Amino acid sequence: MYKVVIIDDEPIIVRGLEKTVKWESLGCVVAGTAGDGLEGLEVIRREKPDILISDISMPNMDGLSMIAALKSEFPDMEVTILTGFRDFDYAREAIRLGVCRFLLKPSKMEELDEALAAMLSNLKSNPAVIKHLLEDEAAEKEEENTEEVLDSAASSFIVKNALAYIEENYKERLKLADVADNVYVSQWHLSKLLNKYTGQNFSEILNNVRMEQAKTLLRNPSLRIGDIAEEVGFLDMAHFSRVFKKQVGISANEYRNTVLGSDK
Incomplete structure (x- = not known):
């Protein structure tokens, strides 16, 4: 049996999909x-469903x-x-990221049936x-598919957003979480x-952003x-100094003297 998860902030839609669709006959x-x-x-993350039907215009x-x-x-x-958000560019981007069907509310039952048929066919x-259904090898499967996952358009989208968030919030006590x-x-x-995508871990990326701002x-x-040091997110001056010298190769004071001297 394929597992399905339904997400919508309108309870009537969730109940309607649960009760109206003959899920068992679809397997x-x-x-x-x-x-x-x-x-x-x-x-x-708990259920690891095969099929997701979800709104995306939620609070x-x-x-x-x-x-x-x-x-x-x-x-x-x-x-x-399944959404009431009518925007062609938005729908096109959603499909580029891997969505099978983009249905506008209120959708006809025929449209939902077609979407389900397409997802089941895929x-x-x-x-x-198929392997997942035949054998309980979720952990192995995740490891085997790592390279494929990391190269997807969706993954690239996530990294772009993550880097932008770091750029905007580097002054805070930012954690990977x-x-x-x-x-x-x-x-x-x-x-x-x-x-x-970057060849660096989170701490290296964050410190690079902070050091560029410090310079x-x-x-x-x-x-x-x-x-x-405080302005770029360091509470400890000594920690800032260590990171700066490691990243730049000279102390912050030496860098300042070099830069100011070259500007004259």
């Missing part, structure tokens, strides 16, 4: 439902980021979006899904993606180095 079972995106992510949720997260972390999962022709939550993937998965601020002779 499916509704494994879980959720009323918002964050709860939905928890259900998906406190970036729909495209959620799609990218799901398709990157669960590449074999078939996704149909699942039945996917060797990884904060960035992962923002792009809707697990810390483990985001760490893999960052290493694959810019050091050009202002009126700013004390301690103030600059």
Whole structure:
């Protein structure tokens, strides 16, 4: 039996899909439902469904980021979006990220039937899904598919958003968990993606951003180095100094003197 998860912030739609569709005759079972995106992510990670039917216009949720997260972390999962959000460019991007069907509310039953038929056809022709159904090898399957997952359009989308979030929030006490939550993937998965696409881990990326900002601020002779350290997110001056010298090759004070001297 293929497992299905339904996510929508309108309970009547969730109940309607649960009761109206003859899931058993399709070889499916509704494994879980959720009323918002964050709860939905928890259900998906717990149940690891084969099929997802979800709205993407929900409170406190970036729909495209959620799609990218799901398709990157669960590449074999078939996704149909059911939404009232009418935007062609948005729909096109969702499909590029791996969505099977993008249906506008209110959708006709025929449209949903066609979407289900398409998703089931894709699942039945996917060797990884067939293997998963025949054998309980989820852990091995995840490892085998790592390279494929990391090279997807969805993964690239996630990394772009993660780097943008780091650029915008480098002054805060930023942790990998904060960035992962923002792009809707697990810390483990985001760490893999960052290493694959940038060749650096989270700490290296964050420190690079902070040091570039520090070098810019050091050009202002009126700013004390301690103030600059705090401005770029370091609470400990000694820690800032160690990181700066490791990244740049000279101390912050030497860098300032070199730069200011060359500007004269």
